[in-house]
Amino acid sequence: MIKFFTPFIVFMILSYLITKVQRRTSPRNSARISMAVLLLGAATSLSLLVHFSIMWLMVLPRVGPILHNILNNGSEHFGGRSELYFIALVILVIAIIKAMLLVRSDRQIRRSHCGGLVVVSDSEMFAYALPGAQDGVVISQGLVQGLSKNELNVVLAHEQAHLDNRHDRWILVGRICTSFNPLLRHPMSNLRFALERIADEAAVGICGNRQYVARTIAKVALGQSKIDYALGMASFGVVDRVRDLSFNKKNDGPLRYVVLGVGLLAMAALSALQWHHIALAIATVCV
Numbered sequence: 001m002i003k004f005f006t007p008f009i010v011f012m013i014l015s016y017l018i019t020k021v022q023r024r025t026s027p028r029n030s031a032r033i034s035m036a037v038l039l040l041g042a043a044t045s046l047s048l049l050v051h052f053s054i055m056w057l058m059v060l061p062r063v064g065p066i067l068h069n070i071l072n073n074g075s076e077h078f079g080g081r082s083e084l085y086f087i088a089l090v091i092l093v094i095a096i097i098k099a100m101l102l103v104r105s106d107r108q109i110r111r112s113h114c115g116g117l118v119v120v121s122d123s124e125m126f127a128y129a130l131p132g133a134q135d136g137v138v139i140s141q142g143l144v145q146g147l148s149k150n151e152l153n154v155v156l157a158h159e160q161a162h163l164d165n166r167h168d169r170w171i172l173v174g175r176i177c178t179s180f181n182p183l184l185r186h187p188m189s190n191l192r193f194a195l196e197r198i199a200d201e202a203a204v205g206i207c208g209n210r211q212y213v214a215r216t217i218a219k220v221a222l223g224q225s226k227i228d229y230a231l232g233m234a235s236f237g238v239v240d241r242v243r244d245l246s247f248n249k250k251n252d253g254p255l256r257y258v259v260l261g262v263g264l265l266a267m268a269a270l271s272a273l274q275w276h277h278i279a280l281a282i283a284t285v286c287v
Contacts, residue, residue, distance in 0.1 A: 007270040011044050012183055014270075018263045019187050021256065027197035033260060034191035035170060038177040038184055040267045045181035047274035049095070052088030054278065098179040106172050117156075119144060125223030127155045129162040129231040137163075146223055147216070154203045154216045155233050161202030162231045167195045171230055193237040200241055214245040 015037050022033040115134025122140040125147070130136050137159045144152065162168070174191050178184045203213045221234035 005048075007273045008044055008048050011041065011267055011270045014263050014267050015041055015184070015187060018260060018267075019190050021260060021263075023190060023193075025256065025260075027194045027201060029257075031170065031191060031194035031198060033264070034187050034194055035173070036264055037187040037267070038174050038191065040264070040271050041184045041187065042177035042180045044267075044271040044274050045184075046092075046095075047271065047278055049088050049092040049180070051274070051278045052085045053092050055085045095180045099176045102172060102175050102179065106168075125220050126235075127159055127220070127233040128235070129159040129168070131163060131166075131168040135163040142223060143220065147219065150207065150212075151216045151219065154207055154213055155220065157203040157206040158199045158213075158233055159231065161199040162195070164202075165195075165198060167199070167231055170195060189237075193240065195231075196236055196241055197244060200245055204245070210245045210248065214242045217245075218242050 018033065018037055022030045025033070109130070110132040112132070115132060115136040118130075118136055118138045120138060120140050123142040124140055125143040127137065127139040127143055130138050137156060139152075139155065143155065147155065170191060174188045178188050200213060200217070203216075204210050207213060217234050217238060221238040224232075224234055
């Protein structure tokens with residue numbers, strides 16, 4: 001049993017270490033690394049769930065009439081592991097349903113938005129990108145009244161960068177990955193932070209002043225509630241983003257990328273090992 005969990009445990013340790021190192025890389029590279037970790041993590045978790053689900057399903061024909069007692073008397077048929085296999089199957093089904101609901105919700109949001117700039121009658125300050133058949137940006141009346149024209153241009157440039165780079169797709173894929181393994185929330189947080197930093201840098205490219213963008217983000221954050229908008233101007237990692245904009249200290253040295261590359265290769269190998277276990281299980285059933 002331990003041989004099935006060892007690759008998964010080692011994988012999660014590596015993913016934690018990699019996400020700690022990647023935050024010091026450029027925003028775009030950090031986003032790519034986060035997505036790679038999420039995809040490999042979901043693949044590894046899915047392999048473990050599928051493997052245990054197969055182990056439970058493959059014995060059903062053998063137990064026949066005693067199927068209703070499979071959980072109570074499973075120890076004599078499965079060596080005490082039937083409960084674990086059944087739980088894995090339930091988790092797998094729930095994860096698949098959750099992923100399908102995420103995709104369905106994303107499609108509904110896209111179809112419901114008419115595009116363009118939408119001003120909402122709300123005293124709070126908020127802004128977020130809303131992708132759809134025609135992409136748009138939603139801002140509040142409080143934001144329009146509380147910011148200067150130049151500050152508002154910074155906000156719009158930030159949100160437009162989310163739309164231009166299709167960051168909503170990145171967020172959707174990341175959320176689907178975390179549905180198969182909630183332990184991937186840390187790389188998911190890193191992904192969201194990196195996407196926000198990419199949009200921040202795009203705003204800097206428009207206005208040409210890093211400190212001005214940092215102050216605008218802080219100003220919007222102070223006037224916003226705790227609601228977390230997926231692609232909101234000041235909904236995620238505000239303090240760290242303002243610090244990065246103010247000091248702009250990133251280390252994209254080759255040694256750091258060598259370490260990250262080796263880590264990702266090791267994670268890919270562990271994921272492949274998990275799927276190899278599935279192939280062996282299927283081969284056993286066929287024989």
